[in-house]
Amino acid sequence: MAARIGIFSVFVAVLLSISAFSSAQDLQIVNAERRIDLSSHIVKAFLTLKVENIGKDPAAEMLLAFPPTQIKNLAMVQALAITGKKKKKTYLPLDVKPTEQPDAPNDTGYYRVTFISPLGPGETVSLEVLYILTHSLEPFPVEITQSESQLVYYHDSAVILSPYHVKQQTTFIKTPSTRVESFTSIEPANRAGKEIKYGPYENRASYSYTPVIIHFENNSPFAVVEELVREIEISHWGSLQITENYRLTHGGARHKGVFSRVDYQSKRSVSGASSFNALLAVLPPRVNSVYYRDEIGNISTSHLRTGFRKSELEFEPRYPLFGGWSATFIIGYRVPLEDYLFEASDGRRYLNFTFGCPLVETIVNKLTIKVVLPEGSKDPSAVLPFTVNQELQVKYSYLDIVGRTVVVLQKDNVVPTHNVPFQVYYTFKPIYMLAEPFMLVSAFFLVFVASLAYVHIDLNIVRK
Ligand SMILES: *[C@@H]1O[C@H](CO)[C@@H](O)[C@H](O)[C@H]1NC(C)=O
Ligand SMILES: *[C@@H]1O[C@H](CO)[C@@H](O)[C@H](O)[C@H]1NC(C)=O
Ligand SMILES: *[C@@H]1O[C@H](CO)[C@@H](O)[C@H](O)[C@H]1NC(C)=O
Secondary structure (H helix, E strand, O other): OHHHHHHHHHHHHHHHHHHHHHHHHOEEEEEEEEEEEOOOOOEEEEEEEEEEEOOOOOEEEEEEEEOHHHHOOEEEEEEEEEEOOHHHOEEEEEEEEEEOOOOOHHHOEEEEEEEEEEEOOOOEEEEEEEEEEOOOEEEOOOEEOOOOOOEEEEEEEOOOOOOOEEEEEEEEEEOOOOOEEEEOOOOOEEEEOOEEEEEEEEEEOOOOOOEEEEEEEOOOOOEEEEEEEEEEEEEOOOEEEEEEEEEEEEOOOEEOOOOOHHHHHHOOOOOOOOOEOOEEEEEOOOOEEEEEEOOOOEOOOEEEEOOOOOEEEEEOOOOOEOOOOEEEEEEEEEEEHHHOEEEOOOOOEEEEEEOOOOEOOOEEEEEEEEEEOOOOEEEEEEEOOOOOEEEEEEEOOOOOOOOEEEEEEEEEEEOHHHOOEEEEEEEEOHHHHHHHHHHHHHHHHHHHHHHHHHHHHHHHHHHO
8 A cells, every 4th residue: 555655656746747847848938128237236137027838738837047156146036927007017926936956957046936826828927027146246356446446247148047948038237337348249239328238139049148248337335244143132111122233344346555544535536436434224213222333432423313214324434444344333222112012813922123234235144133032932933034044042131030032033145125024923921021020029138138137147246
Protein backbone atom coordinates (compact mmCIF):
# COMPACT_ATOMS: atom_id res chain seq x y z
CA MET A 1 0.00 0.00 0.00
CA ALA A 2 2.75 2.41 1.06
CA ALA A 3 4.67 1.58 -2.10
CA ARG A 4 1.58 2.25 -4.17
CA ILE A 5 1.11 5.66 -2.52
CA GLY A 6 4.80 6.34 -3.12
CA ILE A 7 4.53 5.54 -6.80
CA PHE A 8 1.36 7.56 -7.05
CA SER A 9 2.96 10.63 -5.49
CA VAL A 10 5.97 10.34 -7.78
CA PHE A 11 3.55 10.17 -10.70
CA VAL A 12 1.71 13.30 -9.43
CA ALA A 13 5.02 15.10 -8.91
CA VAL A 14 6.10 14.26 -12.47
CA LEU A 15 2.75 15.44 -13.82
CA LEU A 16 3.01 18.67 -11.84
CA SER A 17 6.54 19.36 -13.00
CA ILE A 18 5.55 18.71 -16.62
CA SER A 19 2.65 21.14 -16.37
CA ALA A 20 4.82 23.76 -14.64
CA PHE A 21 7.41 23.31 -17.38
CA SER A 22 4.90 23.57 -20.20
CA SER A 23 3.30 26.69 -18.71
CA ALA A 24 6.77 28.30 -18.56
CA GLN A 25 7.22 27.66 -22.26
CA ASP A 26 3.76 28.57 -23.43
CA LEU A 27 3.74 32.26 -22.65
CA GLN A 28 5.06 35.08 -24.74
CA ILE A 29 5.53 38.76 -24.04
CA VAL A 30 3.65 40.71 -26.67
CA ASN A 31 4.95 44.06 -25.59
CA ALA A 32 7.40 45.21 -22.92
CA GLU A 33 8.43 48.66 -21.79
CA ARG A 34 11.16 49.10 -19.21
CA ARG A 35 12.06 52.37 -17.48
CA ILE A 36 15.23 52.35 -15.42
CA ASP A 37 15.76 55.30 -13.11
CA LEU A 38 19.44 55.91 -12.30
CA SER A 39 18.97 59.31 -10.68
CA SER A 40 19.90 58.20 -7.16
CA HIS A 41 22.16 55.38 -5.95
CA ILE A 42 19.10 53.13 -5.59
CA VAL A 43 18.24 51.79 -9.05
CA LYS A 44 14.51 51.56 -9.71
CA ALA A 45 13.17 49.69 -12.73
CA PHE A 46 9.55 49.76 -13.86
CA LEU A 47 8.43 47.12 -16.31
CA THR A 48 5.13 47.14 -18.15
CA LEU A 49 4.43 43.76 -19.70
CA LYS A 50 1.66 42.42 -21.85
CA VAL A 51 1.73 38.65 -21.52
CA GLU A 52 -0.11 36.21 -23.74
CA ASN A 53 -0.82 32.55 -23.19
CA ILE A 54 0.05 30.87 -26.51
CA GLY A 55 -0.30 27.32 -25.13
CA LYS A 56 -3.24 24.94 -24.85
CA ASP A 57 -3.53 24.92 -21.05
CA PRO A 58 -4.32 27.68 -18.60
CA ALA A 59 -1.21 29.27 -17.05
CA ALA A 60 -1.34 30.15 -13.35
CA GLU A 61 1.94 31.98 -13.13
CA MET A 62 4.88 33.45 -15.00
CA LEU A 63 8.59 33.87 -14.32
CA LEU A 64 10.69 37.02 -14.15
CA ALA A 65 14.36 36.39 -14.89
CA PHE A 66 17.40 38.29 -13.58
CA PRO A 67 21.08 37.88 -14.41
CA PRO A 68 23.21 36.65 -11.44
CA THR A 69 24.85 40.09 -11.03
CA GLN A 70 21.43 41.61 -10.37
CA ILE A 71 19.95 38.80 -8.29
CA LYS A 72 22.39 39.42 -5.46
CA ASN A 73 21.56 43.14 -5.35
CA LEU A 74 17.83 42.81 -5.81
CA ALA A 75 16.18 44.45 -2.81
CA MET A 76 12.55 44.13 -3.85
CA VAL A 77 10.29 42.86 -6.64
CA GLN A 78 6.63 43.82 -6.76
CA ALA A 79 4.01 43.11 -9.40
CA LEU A 80 0.55 44.49 -10.08
CA ALA A 81 -2.07 43.25 -12.51
CA ILE A 82 -3.75 46.00 -14.48
CA THR A 83 -7.40 45.47 -15.28
CA GLY A 84 -9.86 47.78 -17.01
CA LYS A 85 -9.21 50.33 -19.70
CA LYS A 86 -7.76 53.85 -19.72
CA LYS A 87 -9.43 55.89 -16.99
CA LYS A 88 -10.99 52.97 -15.12
CA LYS A 89 -7.73 51.09 -14.62
CA THR A 90 -7.39 49.20 -11.37
CA TYR A 91 -4.21 47.70 -9.98
CA LEU A 92 -4.20 44.47 -8.01
CA PRO A 93 -1.07 43.36 -6.16
CA LEU A 94 0.16 39.92 -7.16
CA ASP A 95 2.06 37.35 -5.17
CA VAL A 96 5.78 37.45 -6.10
CA LYS A 97 8.27 34.94 -4.70
CA PRO A 98 11.88 34.02 -5.45
CA THR A 99 12.05 30.59 -7.02
CA GLU A 100 14.52 28.22 -8.61
CA GLN A 101 14.42 26.52 -11.95
CA PRO A 102 16.26 23.24 -12.45
CA ASP A 103 17.79 24.09 -15.81
CA ALA A 104 18.48 27.80 -15.35
CA PRO A 105 20.95 28.89 -18.06
CA ASN A 106 23.96 31.00 -17.00
CA ASP A 107 22.92 31.14 -13.29
CA THR A 108 19.77 33.08 -14.08
CA GLY A 109 17.75 33.93 -10.98
CA TYR A 110 13.96 33.83 -10.97
CA TYR A 111 10.89 35.30 -9.33
CA ARG A 112 7.53 33.65 -9.75
CA VAL A 113 4.49 35.89 -10.28
CA THR A 114 1.12 34.23 -9.62
CA PHE A 115 -1.78 35.58 -11.67
CA ILE A 116 -5.05 36.46 -9.93
CA SER A 117 -6.79 33.81 -12.00
CA PRO A 118 -5.15 31.41 -14.45
CA LEU A 119 -4.59 32.88 -17.88
CA GLY A 120 -6.63 30.91 -20.42
CA PRO A 121 -5.25 29.90 -23.84
CA GLY A 122 -5.19 32.94 -26.14
CA GLU A 123 -5.77 35.37 -23.27
CA THR A 124 -3.50 38.28 -22.36
CA VAL A 125 -2.79 40.07 -19.11
CA SER A 126 -1.06 43.38 -18.43
CA LEU A 127 1.36 43.61 -15.54
CA GLU A 128 3.37 46.30 -13.90
CA VAL A 129 6.55 45.20 -12.20
CA LEU A 130 8.80 47.27 -9.98
CA TYR A 131 12.22 46.00 -9.00
CA ILE A 132 14.90 47.75 -7.01
CA LEU A 133 18.64 47.21 -7.16
CA THR A 134 21.19 48.34 -4.60
CA HIS A 135 24.97 48.63 -4.96
CA SER A 136 24.62 48.53 -8.74
CA LEU A 137 26.41 51.78 -9.65
CA GLU A 138 30.12 51.22 -9.77
CA PRO A 139 32.22 54.38 -9.26
CA PHE A 140 34.79 54.94 -11.99
CA PRO A 141 37.28 56.41 -11.36
CA VAL A 142 37.23 54.57 -8.04
CA GLU A 143 38.97 57.49 -6.29
CA ILE A 144 38.27 61.18 -6.77
CA THR A 145 39.55 64.40 -5.22
CA GLN A 146 37.40 66.95 -3.45
CA SER A 147 37.00 69.06 -6.60
CA GLU A 148 35.95 66.19 -8.90
CA SER A 149 32.49 65.08 -9.85
CA GLN A 150 31.54 61.44 -9.31
CA LEU A 151 31.21 59.19 -12.37
CA VAL A 152 29.71 55.71 -12.25
CA TYR A 153 29.12 52.68 -14.46
CA TYR A 154 25.79 50.93 -14.80
CA HIS A 155 25.72 47.48 -16.43
CA ASP A 156 22.58 45.94 -17.85
CA SER A 157 21.21 44.40 -21.02
CA ALA A 158 19.61 46.41 -23.83
CA VAL A 159 16.96 43.69 -24.08
CA ILE A 160 15.00 42.28 -21.17
CA LEU A 161 16.25 38.93 -19.88
CA SER A 162 13.24 36.65 -20.04
CA PRO A 163 12.46 32.94 -20.32
CA TYR A 164 9.84 33.92 -22.91
CA HIS A 165 9.93 35.17 -26.45
CA VAL A 166 9.52 38.97 -26.48
CA LYS A 167 7.75 40.32 -29.58
CA GLN A 168 8.39 44.00 -29.03
CA GLN A 169 10.29 45.93 -26.38
CA THR A 170 11.79 49.31 -25.54
CA THR A 171 13.98 50.39 -22.62
CA PHE A 172 14.35 53.96 -21.33
CA ILE A 173 17.18 54.84 -18.98
CA LYS A 174 17.07 58.06 -17.00
CA THR A 175 20.33 59.61 -15.81
CA PRO A 176 20.58 62.27 -13.06
CA SER A 177 22.23 64.87 -15.31
CA THR A 178 22.95 65.35 -18.99
CA ARG A 179 26.59 64.45 -18.41
CA VAL A 180 26.89 60.98 -19.96
CA GLU A 181 30.49 60.06 -20.75
CA SER A 182 29.55 57.06 -22.89
CA PHE A 183 26.92 54.41 -23.44
CA THR A 184 26.92 51.20 -25.48
CA SER A 185 24.85 51.67 -28.58
CA ILE A 186 22.71 48.75 -29.76
CA GLU A 187 20.81 49.94 -32.83
CA PRO A 188 18.32 51.53 -32.62
CA ALA A 189 19.53 53.51 -29.57
CA ASN A 190 19.71 57.22 -28.90
CA ARG A 191 20.15 59.75 -26.15
CA ALA A 192 18.24 63.00 -25.60
CA GLY A 193 18.87 65.10 -22.50
CA LYS A 194 18.71 62.85 -19.46
CA GLU A 195 17.24 59.88 -21.30
CA ILE A 196 18.78 57.03 -23.25
CA LYS A 197 16.42 54.94 -25.34
CA TYR A 198 17.14 51.35 -26.39
CA GLY A 199 14.83 49.91 -29.00
CA PRO A 200 12.22 49.22 -30.10
CA TYR A 201 13.54 45.72 -30.69
CA GLU A 202 11.39 43.09 -32.37
CA ASN A 203 11.15 39.35 -31.78
CA ARG A 204 13.91 38.50 -29.32
CA ALA A 205 14.20 34.82 -28.44
CA SER A 206 13.94 33.66 -24.83
CA TYR A 207 17.09 34.36 -22.79
CA SER A 208 18.37 36.99 -25.23
CA TYR A 209 20.97 39.15 -23.50
CA THR A 210 22.83 42.14 -24.96
CA PRO A 211 25.21 43.72 -22.43
CA VAL A 212 25.41 47.50 -22.29
CA ILE A 213 27.48 49.85 -20.12
CA ILE A 214 26.54 53.42 -19.32
CA HIS A 215 29.14 55.78 -17.84
CA PHE A 216 27.60 58.90 -16.34
CA GLU A 217 27.74 61.52 -13.63
CA ASN A 218 25.89 60.82 -10.38
CA ASN A 219 26.50 63.12 -7.42
CA SER A 220 23.43 62.08 -5.45
CA PRO A 221 24.23 61.14 -1.82
CA PHE A 222 25.37 57.50 -1.77
CA ALA A 223 24.07 57.07 1.79
CA VAL A 224 24.60 53.48 2.88
CA VAL A 225 23.85 52.40 6.43
CA GLU A 226 26.11 49.42 6.95
CA GLU A 227 24.25 48.51 10.08
CA LEU A 228 21.13 49.87 11.75
CA VAL A 229 19.73 48.57 15.02
CA ARG A 230 16.33 49.98 15.98
CA GLU A 231 15.00 49.20 19.41
CA ILE A 232 11.30 49.80 19.96
CA GLU A 233 10.35 49.49 23.60
CA ILE A 234 6.70 49.20 24.56
CA SER A 235 5.86 50.47 28.01
CA HIS A 236 2.28 50.05 29.08
CA TRP A 237 2.78 53.27 31.01
CA GLY A 238 2.07 55.40 27.96
CA SER A 239 4.83 55.62 25.41
CA LEU A 240 6.92 53.89 22.82
CA GLN A 241 10.64 54.61 23.14
CA ILE A 242 12.63 54.21 19.93
CA THR A 243 16.43 54.14 19.89
CA GLU A 244 18.26 53.84 16.58
CA ASN A 245 21.97 53.07 16.24
CA TYR A 246 23.43 53.94 12.85
CA ARG A 247 26.71 53.18 11.14
CA LEU A 248 26.48 55.32 8.01
CA THR A 249 28.96 55.28 5.12
CA HIS A 250 29.35 57.20 1.89
CA GLY A 251 29.24 54.34 -0.62
CA GLY A 252 30.53 56.31 -3.63
CA ALA A 253 33.99 56.89 -5.12
CA ARG A 254 36.68 56.96 -2.43
CA HIS A 255 37.98 60.38 -1.44
CA LYS A 256 41.62 60.97 -2.33
CA GLY A 257 43.96 63.72 -1.21
CA VAL A 258 43.47 66.07 1.71
CA PHE A 259 40.15 67.53 2.74
CA SER A 260 40.03 71.33 2.67
CA ARG A 261 37.24 72.72 4.82
CA VAL A 262 37.88 76.20 3.42
CA ASP A 263 37.30 75.03 -0.16
CA TYR A 264 34.37 72.98 1.00
CA GLN A 265 32.65 75.93 2.63
CA SER A 266 33.51 78.65 0.12
CA LYS A 267 33.06 76.77 -3.17
CA ARG A 268 30.21 74.50 -2.21
CA SER A 269 28.92 74.08 -5.78
CA VAL A 270 32.16 72.67 -7.18
CA SER A 271 33.84 71.37 -4.06
CA GLY A 272 32.76 68.01 -2.73
CA ALA A 273 29.88 67.70 -5.20
CA SER A 274 29.39 64.05 -4.35
CA SER A 275 29.77 64.49 -0.57
CA PHE A 276 26.88 65.03 1.78
CA ASN A 277 26.50 66.66 5.15
CA ALA A 278 22.77 67.01 5.65
CA LEU A 279 20.58 64.05 6.48
CA LEU A 280 16.82 63.83 6.66
CA ALA A 281 14.90 61.36 8.79
CA VAL A 282 11.15 60.96 8.42
CA LEU A 283 9.77 60.26 11.89
CA PRO A 284 6.21 59.56 13.07
CA PRO A 285 3.80 62.43 13.74
CA ARG A 286 3.45 63.40 17.43
CA VAL A 287 7.10 62.49 18.06
CA ASN A 288 8.65 63.95 21.21
CA SER A 289 11.86 63.87 23.31
CA VAL A 290 13.95 63.67 20.14
CA TYR A 291 17.72 63.50 20.58
CA TYR A 292 20.65 63.02 18.24
CA ARG A 293 24.05 62.13 19.59
CA ASP A 294 27.27 60.30 18.80
CA GLU A 295 30.05 58.88 20.96
CA ILE A 296 31.26 62.40 21.83
CA GLY A 297 27.88 63.66 23.03
CA ASN A 298 24.75 65.49 21.95
CA ILE A 299 24.85 67.17 18.55
CA SER A 300 22.83 70.34 18.37
CA THR A 301 22.76 70.85 14.57
CA SER A 302 19.34 69.35 14.10
CA HIS A 303 15.95 70.77 13.26
CA LEU A 304 12.68 69.05 13.93
CA ARG A 305 9.45 69.84 12.11
CA THR A 306 6.51 67.98 13.51
CA GLY A 307 3.50 67.55 11.30
CA PHE A 308 0.08 66.03 11.20
CA ARG A 309 1.10 63.07 9.00
CA LYS A 310 4.84 62.88 9.64
CA SER A 311 7.69 64.70 11.33
CA GLU A 312 11.00 65.54 9.74
CA LEU A 313 14.33 65.63 11.50
CA GLU A 314 17.09 67.39 9.61
CA PHE A 315 20.52 66.87 11.05
CA GLU A 316 24.21 67.04 10.27
CA PRO A 317 27.00 64.68 11.21
CA ARG A 318 30.02 66.44 12.77
CA TYR A 319 31.84 66.45 9.41
CA PRO A 320 30.71 66.07 5.78
CA LEU A 321 30.91 62.52 4.42
CA PHE A 322 33.11 61.84 1.41
CA GLY A 323 33.46 58.52 -0.40
CA GLY A 324 34.53 55.79 2.00
CA TRP A 325 34.02 57.92 5.13
CA SER A 326 31.64 56.85 7.82
CA ALA A 327 29.88 58.19 10.90
CA THR A 328 28.18 56.47 13.80
CA PHE A 329 25.36 58.12 15.69
CA ILE A 330 22.19 57.50 17.66
CA ILE A 331 18.74 58.98 17.18
CA GLY A 332 16.15 58.52 19.89
CA TYR A 333 12.53 59.58 20.24
CA ARG A 334 9.23 58.81 21.89
CA VAL A 335 5.74 58.52 20.45
CA PRO A 336 2.40 58.14 22.24
CA LEU A 337 1.51 54.50 22.75
CA GLU A 338 -2.12 54.90 21.71
CA ASP A 339 -1.01 55.73 18.14
CA TYR A 340 0.73 52.38 17.69
CA LEU A 341 -0.62 49.84 20.18
CA PHE A 342 -4.02 48.28 19.60
CA GLU A 343 -6.20 45.42 20.71
CA ALA A 344 -7.06 42.77 18.13
CA SER A 345 -10.55 41.26 17.93
CA ASP A 346 -9.26 38.09 19.62
CA GLY A 347 -8.13 40.09 22.66
CA ARG A 348 -4.41 40.01 21.85
CA ARG A 349 -2.54 43.28 21.79
CA TYR A 350 -0.48 44.35 18.83
CA LEU A 351 2.06 46.93 17.87
CA ASN A 352 1.61 48.42 14.39
CA PHE A 353 4.76 50.30 13.45
CA THR A 354 6.81 51.12 10.36
CA PHE A 355 9.56 48.77 9.19
CA GLY A 356 12.72 49.97 7.42
CA CYS A 357 14.91 52.98 7.95
CA PRO A 358 13.70 56.56 8.59
CA LEU A 359 16.57 58.14 6.58
CA VAL A 360 15.42 59.11 3.09
CA GLU A 361 16.90 57.46 -0.05
CA THR A 362 19.17 55.23 2.01
CA ILE A 363 20.27 51.63 1.61
CA VAL A 364 20.61 49.55 4.79
CA ASN A 365 22.94 46.60 4.39
CA LYS A 366 21.88 45.02 7.67
CA LEU A 367 18.78 46.06 9.58
CA THR A 368 17.82 44.70 12.99
CA ILE A 369 14.56 45.72 14.64
CA LYS A 370 14.13 44.74 18.28
CA VAL A 371 10.64 45.04 19.68
CA VAL A 372 10.86 44.96 23.47
CA LEU A 373 7.50 43.78 24.83
CA PRO A 374 6.24 44.66 28.29
CA GLU A 375 7.18 42.29 31.07
CA GLY A 376 4.78 39.37 31.27
CA SER A 377 3.93 39.32 27.55
CA LYS A 378 3.47 35.91 25.98
CA ASP A 379 3.19 34.19 22.59
CA PRO A 380 4.63 36.97 20.42
CA SER A 381 4.25 36.70 16.65
CA ALA A 382 5.33 39.14 13.97
CA VAL A 383 3.43 39.81 10.73
CA LEU A 384 5.34 41.26 7.76
CA PRO A 385 4.61 41.46 4.04
CA PHE A 386 8.06 40.01 3.20
CA THR A 387 10.36 37.45 4.76
CA VAL A 388 12.75 38.42 7.54
CA ASN A 389 14.82 36.38 9.98
CA GLN A 390 13.11 36.20 13.35
CA GLU A 391 14.21 35.19 16.82
CA LEU A 392 13.29 35.80 20.43
CA GLN A 393 15.55 37.22 23.11
CA VAL A 394 15.09 38.24 26.73
CA LYS A 395 16.07 41.65 28.03
CA TYR A 396 16.44 42.58 31.68
CA SER A 397 16.15 46.09 32.91
CA TYR A 398 15.86 47.38 36.47
CA LEU A 399 12.76 46.23 38.34
CA ASP A 400 12.18 43.35 35.92
CA ILE A 401 11.46 40.02 37.56
CA VAL A 402 11.27 37.62 34.63
CA GLY A 403 12.77 39.86 31.93
CA ARG A 404 11.11 41.17 28.80
CA THR A 405 10.58 39.23 25.63
CA VAL A 406 12.29 40.84 22.66
CA VAL A 407 11.13 40.03 19.14
CA VAL A 408 14.18 40.42 16.89
CA LEU A 409 13.56 40.96 13.17
CA GLN A 410 16.56 41.00 10.86
CA LYS A 411 16.74 41.79 7.16
CA ASP A 412 19.58 42.55 4.76
CA ASN A 413 19.51 44.90 1.78
CA VAL A 414 16.70 47.20 2.90
CA VAL A 415 15.48 50.13 0.76
CA PRO A 416 12.83 52.83 1.36
CA THR A 417 10.09 50.67 -0.21
CA HIS A 418 10.47 48.44 2.85
CA ASN A 419 9.10 51.26 5.03
CA VAL A 420 5.69 49.64 5.40
CA PRO A 421 3.63 48.78 8.50
CA PHE A 422 4.39 45.56 10.36
CA GLN A 423 2.71 44.09 13.41
CA VAL A 424 3.83 42.25 16.51
CA TYR A 425 0.99 40.47 18.31
CA TYR A 426 1.24 39.24 21.93
CA THR A 427 -0.88 38.32 24.87
CA PHE A 428 -0.61 40.25 28.08
CA LYS A 429 -2.19 39.89 31.52
CA PRO A 430 -2.87 43.33 33.03
CA ILE A 431 -1.92 41.89 36.45
CA TYR A 432 1.71 42.13 35.33
CA MET A 433 1.32 45.87 35.22
CA LEU A 434 1.28 45.69 38.97
CA ALA A 435 4.61 43.89 38.99
CA GLU A 436 6.73 47.03 38.82
CA PRO A 437 4.84 48.99 41.49
CA PHE A 438 4.88 45.81 43.56
CA MET A 439 8.65 45.63 43.18
CA LEU A 440 8.94 49.28 44.13
CA VAL A 441 6.76 48.82 47.19
CA SER A 442 8.68 45.71 48.20
CA ALA A 443 11.95 47.54 47.71
CA PHE A 444 10.81 50.39 49.92
CA PHE A 445 9.52 47.92 52.45
CA LEU A 446 12.87 46.08 52.49
CA VAL A 447 14.74 49.35 52.93
CA PHE A 448 12.36 50.26 55.71
CA VAL A 449 12.81 46.91 57.47
CA ALA A 450 16.57 47.08 56.97
CA SER A 451 16.81 50.58 58.42
CA LEU A 452 14.55 49.57 61.28
CA ALA A 453 16.79 46.61 61.96
CA TYR A 454 19.83 48.86 61.70
CA VAL A 455 18.38 51.36 64.15
CA HIS A 456 17.47 48.47 66.42
CA ILE A 457 20.99 47.03 66.32
CA ASP A 458 22.37 50.48 66.79
CA LEU A 459 20.27 51.00 69.89
CA ASN A 460 21.44 47.64 71.20
CA ILE A 461 25.03 48.73 70.79
CA VAL A 462 24.33 51.99 72.55
CA ARG A 463 22.70 50.15 75.41
CA LYS A 464 25.78 47.98 75.84
C1 LIG B 1 25.37 32.13 -21.51
O1 LIG B 1 26.45 33.05 -21.55
C2 LIG B 1 27.26 32.92 -22.70
C3 LIG B 1 28.43 33.88 -22.55
O2 LIG B 1 28.04 35.08 -21.95
C4 LIG B 1 26.45 33.21 -23.95
O3 LIG B 1 27.26 33.08 -25.10
C5 LIG B 1 25.29 32.24 -24.00
O4 LIG B 1 24.48 32.55 -25.11
C6 LIG B 1 24.49 32.29 -22.73
N1 LIG B 1 23.51 31.23 -22.79
C7 LIG B 1 22.23 31.46 -22.61
C8 LIG B 1 21.32 30.27 -22.72
O5 LIG B 1 21.80 32.57 -22.33
C1 LIG C 1 21.50 65.23 25.54
O1 LIG C 1 20.15 65.51 25.21
C2 LIG C 1 19.21 64.81 25.97
C3 LIG C 1 17.83 65.09 25.43
O2 LIG C 1 17.69 66.41 25.05
C4 LIG C 1 19.35 65.20 27.44
O3 LIG C 1 18.43 64.48 28.22
C5 LIG C 1 20.77 64.89 27.90
O4 LIG C 1 20.96 65.35 29.23
C6 LIG C 1 21.79 65.58 26.98
N1 LIG C 1 23.11 65.11 27.34
C7 LIG C 1 24.17 65.89 27.39
C8 LIG C 1 25.46 65.25 27.75
O5 LIG C 1 24.09 67.08 27.12
C1 LIG D 1 -1.27 49.68 10.58
O1 LIG D 1 -1.18 51.07 10.33
C2 LIG D 1 -1.44 51.47 8.98
C3 LIG D 1 -1.29 52.96 8.89
O2 LIG D 1 -0.19 53.42 9.58
C4 LIG D 1 -2.83 51.04 8.57
O3 LIG D 1 -3.05 51.38 7.22
C5 LIG D 1 -2.98 49.54 8.77
O4 LIG D 1 -4.31 49.17 8.47
C6 LIG D 1 -2.64 49.15 10.19
N1 LIG D 1 -2.67 47.70 10.28
C7 LIG D 1 -3.31 47.05 11.25
C8 LIG D 1 -3.27 45.56 11.21
O5 LIG D 1 -3.87 47.64 12.16
